[in-house]
Amino acid sequence: MTKPVFTNPETLALHGGSHRADPTTGSVAVPIHQTTSFQFQDTGHAARLFGLAELGNIYTRLMNPTTDVLETRIAAMEGGVAALAVASGQSATSFAVMNLCEAGDNIVSSTDLYGGTWNLFANTFKAFGIEVRFVDPADPEGFARATDARTRCYYAETLPNPKLQVFPIAEVAAIGRKQGVPLIMDNTAAPVICKPLALGAAVVMHSTTKYIGGHGTSIGGIIVDGGNFDWEAGGSRFPTLNNPDPSYHGVVWTQAVKPLGPIAYILKMRTTLLRDLGAAMAPFNAFMFIQGLETLPLRMERHCANALKVAAHLSAHPKVAKVIHPSVQTGEAKRRAEAALKGGMGALLGFELKGGLEAGQAFINALQMFYHVANIGDARSLAIHPASTTHSQLSVEDQASTGVTPGYVRLSIGIEHIDDILADLDQALDKV
Numbered sequence: 001m002t003k004p005v006f007t008n009p010e011t012l013a014l015h016g017g018s019h020r021a022d023p024t025t026g027s028v029a030v031p032i033h034q035t036t037s038f039q040f041q042d043t044g045h046a047a048r049l050f051g052l053a054e055l056g057n058i059y060t061r062l063m064n065p066t067t068d069v070l071e072t073r074i075a076a077m078e079g080g081v082a083a084l085a086v087a088s089g090q091s092a093t094s095f096a097v098m099n100l101c102e103a104g105d106n107i108v109s110s111t112d113l114y115g116g117t118w119n120l121f122a123n124t125f126k127a128f129g130i131e132v133r134f135v136d137p138a139d140p141e142g143f144a145r146a147t148d149a150r151t152r153c154y155y156a157e158t159l160p161n162p163k164l165q166v167f168p169i170a171e172v173a174a175i176g177r178k179q180g181v182p183l184i185m186d187n188t189a190a191p192v193i194c195k196p197l198a199l200g201a202a203v204v205m206h207s208t209t210k211y212i213g214g215h216g217t218s219i220g221g222i223i224v225d226g227g228n229f230d231w232e233a234g235g236s237r238f239p240t241l242n243n244p245d246p247s248y249h250g251v252v253w254t255q256a257v258k259p260l261g262p263i264a265y266i267l268k269m270r271t272t273l274l275r276d277l278g279a280a281m282a283p284f285n286a287f288m289f290i291q292g293l294e295t296l297p298l299r300m301e302r303h304c305a306n307a308l309k310v311a312a313h314l315s316a317h318p319k320v321a322k323v324i325h326p327s328v329q330t331g332e333a334k335r336r337a338e339a340a341l342k343g344g345m346g347a348l349l350g351f352e353l354k355g356g357l358e359a360g361q362a363f364i365n366a367l368q369m370f371y372h373v374a375n376i377g378d379a380r381s382l383a384i385h386p387a388s389t390t391h392s393q394l395s396v397e398d399q400a401s402t403g404v405t406p407g408y409v410r411l412s413i414g415i416e417h418i419d420d421i422l423a424d425l426d427q428a429l430d431k432v
């Protein structure tokens with residue numbers, strides 16, 4: 001029986017991808033295939049799998065049937081053609097870039113990044129000989145100006161904190177397509193509400209650790225291939241995809257995938273980077289993310305609705321100097337948010353306390369329901385004071401350039417009842 005084609009996120013989250021029921025047992029829930037290896041039918045079958053004449057299970061470092069359901073389901077939800085799940089969001093970012101770059105190459109990245117990505121780009125990639133050119137997303141043309149013949153991709157986050165100004169996805173994707181450069185989007189903070197591939201991005205990645213999991217139990221990441229970028233036409237800009245690959249008996253990835261569809265980028269990542277660097281997602285964690293995914297569209301609705309109410313509430317509070325959330329932005333920032341986000345403005349929210357550093361710390365210490373953690377995207381509400389934690393190694397000036405002032409508090413609004421969220425914020429504000 002063929003599966004109907006669904007397009008609505010609520011349905012895709014439950015029915016999208018490769019799974020209907022387990023062919024052996026009829027199990028409706030996706031089984032956890034907690035195995036390292038898979039028995040070949042015969043030597044011909046084994047040879048076909050290794051030769052990529054047939055796609056199938058070999059060894060769990062390379063692929064796994066539980067993980068495959070997560071990959072095909074998220075690919076469907078993002079509107080891509082295929083995906084690769086990996087051990088963390090950090091490894092997803094690393095793989096997304098390293099798949100295209102060799103020493104001596106460069107990429108152009110937005111300055112507005114998660115701190116872990118910043119470190120990876122500014123220090124670890126630099127040590128590998130990959131240069132990252134940082135560009136202020138306020139001026140999308142900066143991406144074109146920073147591009148040269150060895151620029152392999154552009155990189156940005158949909159809704160980067162602490163500034164929470166939505167990245168101009170369509171503009172930079174269009175600039176990239178004119179230059180023959182693909183845009184890779186970290187969509188961790190905006191699953192369901194933003195579809196970067198539909199806006200012209202070529203690749204999307206997520207830290208599944210955040211909203212996709214939602215329960216805060218597992219670390220993971222995923223890269224989705226949009227199948228919408230012509231790597232072959234890019235010729236010498238993409239040597240890793242268009243030149244013979246000595247690590248896979250001289251295969252040229254853009255040619256080898258022709259019978260399989262436009263999956264050169266993601267297949268090369270699986271068969272070389274995942275094979276060699278080994279950052280595989282555990283099948284149990286893939287199962288946990290599938291559980292999270294089932295309610296993701298519903299949760300995002302509630303996350304976003306709650307955040308909207310918190311933004312309005314804090315905007316009217318006498319101890320709050322400023323609220324940072326797309327719903328209260330004006331001008332170009334608001335235009336960008338409205339162009340890229342549909343069905344919600346996200347659930348990350350910042351606010352500045354008039355009392356500065358001491359007020360920020362006192363507020364955090366007074367919270368009773370919000371968890372004080374360095375995380376986002378949990379079903380529970382979370383809070384942190386960046387100036388004394390995540391950004392404490394930076395000078396006050398450098399903190400300010402990233403958008404962190406001494407009194408800045410970052411909230412990740414959860415799905416609890418809005419009355420309880422506001423009550424906890426109010427009683428903590430009373431103690432400031």
Ligand code: PLP
Nearest residue numbers: 088089090114186188207209220
């Ligand atoms: N991207 C963003 C936007 C993040 O917030 C994070 C983690 O906080 C990551 C990537 C890295 O993900 P992970 O912690 O799963 O490695």
